[in-house]
Amino acid sequence: DTEVTQTPKHLVMGMTNKKSLKCEQHMGHRAMYWYKQKAKKPPELMFVYSYEKLSINESVPSRFSPECPNSSLLNLHLHALQPEDSALYLCAGRLILGALKRILGTGELFFGEGSRLTVL
């Protein structure tokens, strides 16, 4: 079982549609991530939320709009996308370890199964 749940698993949308991807976690992750992954390429970082605040935006086009309503939920709002935006969108969570735990813990990312997006 994954500790991070993403919905929908598959999404097909037209270039004029507005849709959203949803990511939910109940494991206490305080850093949340959105990645985009094209076929046979590594995950590419898009956004990082730290304690529900957007901390990193990797120069992502404004047609992608992230939102973090609370510590358990992360959304990615999609509007006016292009066919080249078709990809697997991955959400990940990470515990932000305290100074002592950082020595002992690994602070790894826990990924969801992803949402496969197709833009027509």
Added chain:
Amino acid sequence: SQKIEQNSEALNIQEGKTATLTCNYTNYSPAYLQWYRQDPGRGPVFLLLIRENEKEKRKERLKVTFDTTLKQSLFHITASQPADSATYLCALAPGNQFYFGTGTSLTVIP
């Protein structure tokens, strides 16, 4: 910008042999490096972390080395099995962001 290269896109080995994957990076001095496994159509799964002051880390059939002078990590799978076939990714975290290497697709042939 951060550049993380993994030795080859694809690696085929015979079952029972040791697979060795390479991760090279530039423009950064990470405190630690992580390795992940990704199966087709699924999210990456964490395997191992190695810190800058550790030369080697082991977990079952997995072994990771870290050479901060060469800016390189090696990932070994001993006694490889067909079930080890997957894409393996190294990752660096300069702060709270995680950047992944180019990935190596490993196929273990029975």
